[in-house]
Amino acid sequence: MDGTFSYVKVHIKPQLGIRNFDREAAKQVAGENPDYLVDDLYQAIAKGDYPKWNVYVQVMSPKQAEGYKWNIFDMTKVWPHKDVPLRQIGVLTLNKNPDNYFTDIEQAAFSPSTIVPGWAPSADPMLQARMFAYPDAARYRLGTNYQMLPTNHAKSPVHCPYQRDGFMNFTDNYNDQPNYVGSQLEPMTFKAGGAPCSRLSTLTEHEKWTGEVLSYTSSVTALDFEQATALWKVIGREHGHQERFISNVASSISGVTDRRLRSAVYQLFAHVDKDLGARIQEATKLDN
Structure with a gap:
């Protein structure tokens, strides 16, 4: 950890390419079988013809971001590949259909605020809005402790005493531990590997100017x-x-x-x- 960071855009591209219906065909399919694409996906996986997507990233340094010709957090613009080339980092494969539609699909909740160590959200205003809106919608749809449902809970241990109590909490609720980290009464240590505060501070300081979001951005050039x-x-x-x-x-x-x-x-x-x-x-x- 040297305190540096990079801005990253993730792209997921289907190996089969992209084919679309024209308007007339879309109308016909929507009328005859609105779940056509769901059926197609399910049958392909069931036959072992697993669909795959290549996963790419574009990586931009803070220095590049500072001098770029537009705000890199403007979601209406792409980062040109000639300036910021795609780098493949993996393949996403769907190789199993859900065992129970309600449990595995209807109870599933996704949010860009659920991230792994080493990653942090940028100042992209749409990303920031979704980080709040997605969990809020899940709480309304599934309940305040939706993250404890089997299909949503973390696969690795997570210590987050700030999030506790509420209806349908079926954990030990952190027992008698304080609801914050750093208590002298309940001292704790963490394994090395987390991002140091200085690194996160550097990220915040940089985005104070390069990612500033205005109240009104309706001007068009x-x-x-x-x-x-x-x-x-x-x-x-x-x-x-x-x-x-x-x-x-x-x-x-x-x-x-x-x-x-x-x-x-x-x-x-x-x-x-x-x-x-x-x-x-x-x-x-x-x-x-």
């Missing part, structure tokens, strides 16, 4: 359309993709009756690409 424009060009490399995108967007715009709102939508897509904006407007001209 040309830089915000840079990646959208590039993506539109990438979509155009495969026949029919741009046409399907326009069809999907047009079907949604057709339900908008406010002409000012429609005009704003056309202008927004025109900022991405003039031809895109014109084609969407043309596709909905009968509704204008």
